[in-house]
Amino acid sequence: MKTSHPLRVLFDYSNEYKKDIYLAVLYSILNKVFDIAPPLLIGVAVDVVVRQNNSIVAQFGVKDLGMQLFILAVLTFFVWVFESVFEFALKIKWRNLAQQIQNDLRNETYRHVQDLDVQYFENQPTGALMAIINNDVNQLERFLDVGANDLIQVSTTALVISIIFFIINVPLAIIATIPIPIILFFSIYYQKKLEERYSDVRDKVGILNSRLANNLSGIKTIKSFTTEDYEAKRIEESSIAYQVSNSRAITLSSMFSPLIRIIILIGFLGMLLVGGLETLNGTITVAAYSIAIFLIQRLLWPLTRLGETFDLYQRSMASVKRIFSLLNTEKILKDGEISIEKQKVRGTIAFNDVSFNYPTREGILTHLNFIIKEGETIAFVGTTGAGKSTIVKLLLRFYDPSSGNITLDDVDIKTYNLKCLRETVGFVSQDTFLVDGTVKENIAYGDLKASMDEIIEAAKIAEIHEFVSSLPEGYDTLVGERGQKLSGGQRQRISIARAILKNPPILILDEATSSVDNETEAAIQKSLEKIIVGRTTIIIAHRLSTIRKADRIFVLERGHIIESGTHDDLLNLRNLYFALWNVQTGEGISAD
Numbered sequence: 001m002k003t004s005h006p007l008r009v010l011f012d013y014s015n016e017y018k019k020d021i022y023l024a025v026l027y028s029i030l031n032k033v034f035d036i037a038p039p040l041l042i043g044v045a046v047d048v049v050v051r052q053n054n055s056i057v058a059q060f061g062v063k064d065l066g067m068q069l070f071i072l073a074v075l076t077f078f079v080w081v082f083e084s085v086f087e088f089a090l091k092i093k094w095r096n097l098a099q100q101i102q103n104d105l106r107n108e109t110y111r112h113v114q115d116l117d118v119q120y121f122e123n124q125p126t127g128a129l130m131a132i133i134n135n136d137v138n139q140l141e142r143f144l145d146v147g148a149n150d151l152i153q154v155s156t157t158a159l160v161i162s163i164i165f166f167i168i169n170v171p172l173a174i175i176a177t178i179p180i181p182i183i184l185f186f187s188i189y190y191q192k193k194l195e196e197r198y199s200d201v202r203d204k205v206g207i208l209n210s211r212l213a214n215n216l217s218g219i220k221t222i223k224s225f226t227t228e229d230y231e232a233k234r235i236e237e238s239s240i241a242y243q244v245s246n247s248r249a250i251t252l253s254s255m256f257s258p259l260i261r262i263i264i265l266i267g268f269l270g271m272l273l274v275g276g277l278e279t280l281n282g283t284i285t286v287a288a289y290s291i292a293i294f295l296i297q298r299l300l301w302p303l304t305r306l307g308e309t310f311d312l313y314q315r316s317m318a319s320v321k322r323i324f325s326l327l328n329t330e331k332i333l334k335d336g337e338i339s340i341e342k343q344k345v346r347g348t349i350a351f352n353d354v355s356f357n358y359p360t361r362e363g364i365l366t367h368l369n370f371i372i373k374e375g376e377t378i379a380f381v382g383t384t385g386a387g388k389s390t391i392v393k394l395l396l397r398f399y400d401p402s403s404g405n406i407t408l409d410d411v412d413i414k415t416y417n418l419k420c421l422r423e424t425v426g427f428v429s430q431d432t433f434l435v436d437g438t439v440k441e442n443i444a445y446g447d448l449k450a451s452m453d454e455i456i457e458a459a460k461i462a463e464i465h466e467f468v469s470s471l472p473e474g475y476d477t478l479v480g481e482r483g484q485k486l487s488g489g490q491r492q493r494i495s496i497a498r499a500i501l502k503n504p505p506i507l508i509l510d511e512a513t514s515s516v517d518n519e520t521e522a523a524i525q526k527s528l529e530k531i532i533v534g535r536t537t538i539i540i541a542h543r544l545s546t547i548r549k550a551d552r553i554f555v556l557e558r559g560h561i562i563e564s565g566t567h568d569d570l571l572n573l574r575n576l577y578f579a580l581w582n583v584q585t586g587e588g589i590s591a592d
Contacts (some may be wrong), residue, residue, distance in 0.1 A: 006317040006320035007317065009320060010320050013101075013105070013324075014097075014101055016104075016383065020093060020096075020097055021097065024090060024093040024097055024149075025152055026482070027086050027090035028095055028149045028152040028156070029152065029153075029156045030128050030151040031086035031087050031089075032157055033156065033160060034079050034080075034083035035083050035296055035298075036157065036164075036295070036415070037079045037083075037295030038076065038159055039079070039291060039295050040074055040291055041075060042290060042291070042293075042294060043077050043287045043288065043291030043294070044287065045072050046286060046287045047286075048065065048072065048481060049556070050285075050286050051288065052065055053065075074190060075424055094144060094145060094146075094149050095145055097144055098141045098142075098144035098145040101141075102140065102141040102144075105323060106134075108136045108327070109132065109133050109137065109323060109326060109327060112362050113133070115438070116329060116331060117333050117398070117399075118333045118393070119359075120332075122219070123208075123584075127206065127208070127209035127211060127212060127214065128193060128207070128209065128210050129326075129434055130209055130210075131202070131206040131209040131210075132206070132319075135205060135209070136149045136320075137319070139319040140316050140319050140323070140467060142312065142316070143313060143316030144316075147309055147316065147445050150305060150309040150312075151309055152471070153302070154302050154306065154309070157298060157299060157302055158180055158299065159538075161295050161298060162176065162177050162180075164176070164291070165292065165295070168288045168292060169275075169283070169284050169288065171274060171276065171278070171336060172275055172284070172292055175267065175270040175274055176271060176292075176295075178267060178270075179267035179300060179303075180303075181301050183264075186256070186263075187256075187306055187310055190253070190255075192311060194252060194253060194310065194311065194314040195318065196563060197245070197248050197249040197252060198314045198318040199318045199321070199419040200245045200248075200249075201242070201245045201246050201318070202313075202318050202322055203349065204241050204242040204245040205242050207238055207241070207242075208238040208239055208241075209531025211235055211238050212235065214539070215231050217482070229384070231368050237363045247366050252312070253308075253311040256306070256310070256311075256482070257305075257306075257316065257354070260303055260306060263398065264300040267300055268296055268297070268300060268447045271296040271515060272293070275289050275292050278452055305413040319351060320517055332400075333397060333399075333418070334414070334419065335417060336413075336415040336417055336421075337415065337417065338411065338417060339417045339420070340416055340417075340420045341420075341507075342420075342424040342504060342505055345408070345409060345424045345505040345506070346409050346505070347372075347374045347375065347408075347424075347536030348373055348408070348410065348536070349395065349506070349536065350372070350406070350410075351369060351370050351371075351391070351404070351406055352369060352406070352407065353367050353368070353403065353404035353405075354367070354368040354369075354394065354404035355367055355401060355403045355404055355559075356390060356394060356399065356401050356402050356559075363388050363558065364390050365387045365390055365391070365394075365559040366559040367404070368387075368391075368404070368559070368560070368561065369561075370554060370561060372536055372538065373536075374536065374562070375533075376537075376541065376549050376552070377532050377537040377549075377551050378538055378539070378551060378553070379536070379538075379539040379541055379547035379550040379553045379554070380538070380539070380540050380556055381540075381542070381544060381554070381555055381574075382555055382557055383557065385587065386557055386559070387559045388540045390541065391538075391540075392427070392510055392538065394406060394420075395413070395425070395508070396425060396427065396508075397414075397417065397418060397421060397422070400414065408424070423504070424504055425504050425506045425508060426500070426502045426503075426506070426507045426508065428490075428495050428496050428499045428502035428508065429495070429501065429508075429510045429511075430494050432483065432485075432488070432490055433492060433495075434477075434495075436479070436480065436481045436482070437470070437478065437479065438476050438478055438483040439468050439474075439475050439479060440452070440455055440475040440476060442483070442494050442498060443455045443459060443475075443497045443498050443501060444501070445498045446458070446497070446498035446499060446500070446502035446503075447501045447503070450501055452475075454500065456475075458498070458501040459494075461497070461500050461527045462493045462496040462497035463493055463527060464490065464493040464494055464496075464497055467493075479494075500531055504535065505535050505536065506507055506535065506536045506537075506538070507531070507532060507537045507538070508537075508538045508540075509537070509538070509539045509540065509541075510540045511541060511542060512541060521546070529549070543568075543584070544581050544584055547567070548567045549567075550566070551566070552564055552565065553566065553570055553577065555570065555576055555577045557576060562576060563576060563577055
């Protein structure tokens with residue numbers, strides 16, 4: 001299937017604004033038409049002075065020379081007024097269009113990216129996505145703001161002035177228009193070359209942005225390992241690669257204008273000599289020659305800007321390709337059609353012969369079978385890489401099983417609407433994410449419609465209320481980007497508070513107390529004992545002391561459940577769980 005040109009894709013996308021686009025184009029054309037008019041009026045003025053009663057104006061019945069000049073002055077006044085009016089109109093229209101399309105495209109691109117599967121983000125650098133959503137969209141705005149009008153006005157100039165030349169004198173018209181196809185040929189040639197180079201430029205800036213975003217988010221690690229010089233060198237390498245790529249594009253685009261100027265000079269000299277001889281021979285009038293000399297400049301000199309215009313055009317088309325390539329990225333997971341209300345969810349979960357492989361790793365889960373009953377609290381333990389967190393990802397449908405199926409209340413979760421499914425789950429991750437806002441806003445993330453009393457109650461249960469109350473701004477205290485103004489334990493308790501506020505029928509705690517001290521952990525455990533009542537709870541834990549009261553504990557090893565039972569049952573088995581318990585408690589009892 002043939003891929004549409006980026007400009008066609010952009011035009012189709014802007015269907016909502018087609019009326020405004022047509023008006024902007026019309027304003028650009030009219031502005032240029034009135035801009036071309038003054039040289040014609042100058043030629044007519046010369047004709048009045050030279051031919052007097054035989055001038056073009058006199059042929060309309062105006063014989064008085066003063067009146068002829070007065071009429072020309074009035075026409076000149078209105079021409080300049082209309083040129084100014086349409087210049088104002090085109091700038092307003094094009095700039096507003098640029099802002100509107102930029103805003104729509106950025107918002108739609110972000111929404112689309114947000115809806116893509118987790119798997120996509122695990123394989124795509126964040127910096128590259130930021131470059132598309134921000135830099136590429138801004139590049140497109142610059143083209144719509146300036147470049148589109150330039151292209152239209154250059155085309156209008158070439159068409160209108162060429163027609164005028166053919167009316168004045170055919171040989172002059174031929175001389176005037178000969179440079180145009182040559183210029184267009186080189187423009188198209190350079191356009192293709194620039195397209196390749198600017199695509200490379202966008203790729204290089206994506207890599208640079210990715211490294212910058214990664215380093216800034218990991219600045220504490222960089223400082224702790226004193227690798228500032230190493231990372232600065234890596235950024236420098238990416239920046240140099242971007243500079244070199246840009247230089248290649250700049251070198252090619254910079255060659256364009258000087259080359260066009262030489263071609264224009266030849267056309268201008270031809271007009272000067274041939275037109276002058278035709279005037280001396282009496283073939284054309286002095287007024288016509290004057291018009292020709294003025295118009296040849298209006299025709300050819302604007303073409304010197306084609307280099308900058310095509311440069312801007314190619315940069316924007318490279319950006320359009322990247323933007324719409326992202327927009328055309330399809331979700332792997334298909335949304336289900338069944339909507340469920342979380343209040344009606346019982347919370348019975350079953351994994352039926354579930355196997356799962358990551359694209360680069362196999363055997364993560366193999367023929368997994370278990371049932372979690374309504375209101376039951378179960379825990380998964382095991383060594384690192386055993387598959388504990390993968391079970392949570394499958395339940396939240398971040399991924400789908402390679403084989404087998406997962407049911408919620410005896411219904412395959414693939415048939416549920418994804419948003420509805422995830423609204424039934426309260427997820428507290430060990431990798432706590434906080435938005436750059438206030439404490440109140442972060443807790444209210446669990447229920448954006450929650451009242452202040454409900455937010456405070458959730459904070460009390462999560463053992464964070466006392467700390468928040470001690471802050472100068474209380475619940476209106478800003479937590480900083482990713483919650484960097486708070487400790488790990490404080491961030492985790494806010495994460496627990498927002499899960500409590502969500503009041504889901506299913507609660508998942510993935511190392512939910514890994515970043516808190518023993519005293520706070522004991523307090524949170526006491527609170528959790530209250531909030532898990534009446535809801536299905538899944539706990540993933542390395543600290544086995546936090547799951548002693550779980551109804552059942554599943555022990556995972558290399559994607560298989562090798563043990564299950566209560567805490568006491570598993571200790572009596574004297575197997576892996578027994579060994580892990582001994583390591584953590586320091587009892588040193590052998591499993592043999």
